[in-house]
Amino acid sequence: MHYGICNLSIVPIRIEPNDCSEMVSQLLFGEHFKVLEIRKNWSKIRLAFDKYEGWIDNKQYEEITEDTYKNLNETKSKLVGELIDFATNSTNNYRTIVIGSSLPFYSNQQLKINSTNFLYEGEVISGKKQKKLLIETAYKYLNTPYLWGGKTPFGIDCSGFTQMVYKLCGYKLMRDAAEQASQGNVLSFIEESEPGDLAFFDNVEGIITHVGIIMKDNYIIHAYGKVRVDRIDHSGIFNLDTHTHTHKLRVIKKII
Numbered sequence: 001m002h003y004g005i006c007n008l009s010i011v012p013i014r015i016e017p018n019d020c021s022e023m024v025s026q027l028l029f030g031e032h033f034k035v036l037e038i039r040k041n042w043s044k045i046r047l048a049f050d051k052y053e054g055w056i057d058n059k060q061y062e063e064i065t066e067d068t069y070k071n072l073n074e075t076k077s078k079l080v081g082e083l084i085d086f087a088t089n090s091t092n093n094y095r096t097i098v099i100g101s102s103l104p105f106y107s108n109q110q111l112k113i114n115s116t117n118f119l120y121e122g123e124v125i126s127g128k129k130q131k132k133l134l135i136e137t138a139y140k141y142l143n144t145p146y147l148w149g150g151k152t153p154f155g156i157d158c159s160g161f162t163q164m165v166y167k168l169c170g171y172k173l174m175r176d177a178a179e180q181a182s183q184g185n186v187l188s189f190i191e192e193s194e195p196g197d198l199a200f201f202d203n204v205e206g207i208i209t210h211v212g213i214i215m216k217d218n219y220i221i222h223a224y225g226k227v228r229v230d231r232i233d234h235s236g237i238f239n240l241d242t243h244t245h246t247h248k249l250r251v252i253k254k255i256i
Contacts, residue, residue, distance in 0.1 A: 002035035003069040004045065004061040005104065007113050009096045010152055011061065013054035017042035023149035024054050025160070025175055029080075029087075029095060030102030030113070032064065032072045048073055050163070052175040062114055071105075078106040079168060081123030083140060083153050087111065088119050098152045099140065100164045128170030131256055134196035135221070138165045138213050144227045158210050161223040162198060165213060171256055177211040184253035190218065190234065197254050201236055201247035210247050212237065 006027045014021040017039055027033075027047070036053065037044040043061070046053045048069070064072075080101040088094040095118070103111045103120060111118045129137075140153070141164070147155025151164055159177040166173045173180050181200045187193050193214045201210040212222025212232075220232040224239075224246065231238040237247040 001066065002038065002043075003032065003064045003066055004035050004043070005032045005064050005068075005072075005113055006030060006060070007062045007095070007116075008060055009101075010098065010154075011056055013045070013052070013056055013149070015054060017044070017055040019057075021055070025052055025149050026151045027056060027061070028101040028151060029097045030104050030111070032069055032102075032104070034069070035063075049167075050172065050175050064114060068114075075105065076126060078103040078111075079125040080120070081125040081168075085120070085122040089116050098154070100151070100168055125168055126170075129168075131169075131194070131196045134165055134169055134213060135215055137168050138221045138227075141165070141223075141227045142221075142229075144223070146223050146225050146227075156223050156227065158212065158223040161227060162211050162213060166255070173255070178208045180211055181208045181251060181253065184255040187252040187254055190214070190232065190252065193252050193254070196256070197252055199232060199252050200250045202250040203248075206250075208250055214252070 006029055009029055011027040012023040013025040015024045033045040033047045035043050035045055041058055042055045043058055044055050080097050080099055083099050086094040086096050105112045109121055144153050144156050148157050150156040151160040163173040195216050197214045199212050199214050200208050202208045212220040214220055218232055219229055221229050230240050236245050236249040239246045
């Protein structure tokens with residue numbers, strides 16, 4: 001088995017091993033993974049954080065040892081708290097990094113990827129936060145453009161948005177909306193929900209395709225065109241710009 005770590009800012013994870021293939025997620029700086037298959041130009045990986053699988057370019061990661069992989073799994077995660085910042089190495093060669101990126105073996109503003117040491121002087125996030133901070137964290141992404149497979153303030157999809165908000169608060173969600181819907185406990189009514197609970201929505205085939213974070217007073221923040229705030233009722237999401245329902249409510253889940 002081979003192992004790897006992302007040493008670049010944002011790397012696309014694709015459904016097939018070619019540059020024209022659909023991007024299904026993104027790999028952020030410092031995230032580590034197992035390498036399931038290696039081809040000439042591409043590697044199929046499984047992320048340590050959420051077990052998500054896909055293909056990345058062989059030029060866009062560094063190999064690490066199995067011991068390093070295990071140590072990273074056992075080390076309390078430290079995440080970038082700035083929307084966008086940079087880390088510099090000893091030759092002042094820098095990496096742009098975005099909120100939610102990982103800081104491997106971080107201590108006293110220092111982090112390390114293999115033999116390369118980096119300096120990062122920005123905000124660091126670690127540990128579990130109070131549930132009420134989920135909404136405050138979600139607002140950091142407000143007006144981020146929708147991007148299928150995206151996980152950053154430059155572009156994000158609905159489940160990438162909920163996953164990153166929960167991750168920044170110290171909680172683990174799966175990558176896709178349908179997977180996230182299998183987590184937590186079902187709530188029967190919107191009135192039972194609290195800010196930070198998740199609402200899931202399905203299509204005409206009954207497949208869950210959308211997720212958002214419930215706010216107080218029957219509002220919801222979700223990624224639809226952009227990260228936006230709309231109303232939620234028993235029918236679904238009511239778009240405040242078009243004055244129409246855009247998503248049909250399927251289930252509400254309490255994760256924490």
